[in-house]
Amino acid sequence: MSADTYEWRAAPCSECADPAARLVPGDSDRADILLCTRCPAYGRLAYRDPADVRAVLPSGVVLAMRDGVLHLGVPAAPDVSAYTRSVVALVTERGFLPVWRSSARRHHVTLTAPGPDGAWGWMEVGARSGRILRAVVYPHGRGAPGIGAAGPRAVRQLVARLSDFGPFPGPGAAEGESAAPR
Ligand SMILES: [Zn+2]
Structure with missing residues (x-):
């Protein structure tokens, strides 16, 4: 499947579930640790493990960093009414x-x-x-x-x-x- 058969949107944060939340690379040396931009507003730990993000997503979804924000790609809709x-x-x-x-x-x-x-x-x-x-x-x-x-x-x-x-x-x-x- 080529990349353009996916529709991309910012990955949601499963912890705060804030629509404005963005998952960005953490400022640690570990590139695999993500930082939620909204979790601190709810008094929650800002750092997210990518495995936590992955765990709540249905199969068929792919993850990719785009413009410094974690995005998820969902398979594009087929031809429907x-x-x-x-x-x-x-x-x-x-x-x-x-x-x-x-x-x-x-x-x-x-x-x-x-x-x-x-x-x-x-x-x-x-x-x-x-x-x-x-x-x-x-x-x-x-x-x-x-x-x-x-x-x-x-x-x-x-x-x-x-x-x-x-x-x-x-x-x-x-x-x-x-x-x-x-
Ligand atoms: Zn969050």
């Missing part, structure tokens, strides 16, 4: 990183939000139609119940509701919203 593109744009606005894995029959999109206990989900898109088939989102991370939807409109509604829980739930938010019976 405009409606599907709009749903993926919406999910990106909600703070998720969509990672496409294309195949002849069905495209699979992994959705990951940065941060500890970050939201997670996936979406399936018909390769021929370019239409969304179904999706499941786990607003409170992999350990909590997921919410599923089938068909383009239901999936769009599910994604639109994501602002209700938010990809970066604050303390206590996880208990209140997930009306799961215990």
Whole structure:
């Protein structure tokens, strides 16, 4: 795969999950230690191990230093319907990183939000139609119940509701919203 089949964006910091965070080379002699530009604002250790960054990223993502900032490259989206593109744009606005894995029959999109206990989900898109088939989102991370939807409109509604829980739930938010019976 050549480099231009990837879309590049600044790598998120999984510790502070601040959208403004940038991971830059640390000022130590070790080039492999990264410095988060936002972590100190949250009273957190600024230094990040690249392995920590790697650990929360879905497979298929590549990392590269560009203009002195750690960037991640995600496989470019395949040819899909405009409606599907709009749903993926919406999910990106909600703070998720969509990672496409294309195949002849069905495209699979992994959705990951940065941060500890970050939201997670996936979406399936018909390769021929370019239409969304179904999706499941786990607003409170992999350990909590997921919410599923089938068909383009239901999936769009599910994604639109994501602002209700938010990809970066604050303390206590996880208990209140997930009306799961215990
Ligand atoms: Zn940070």
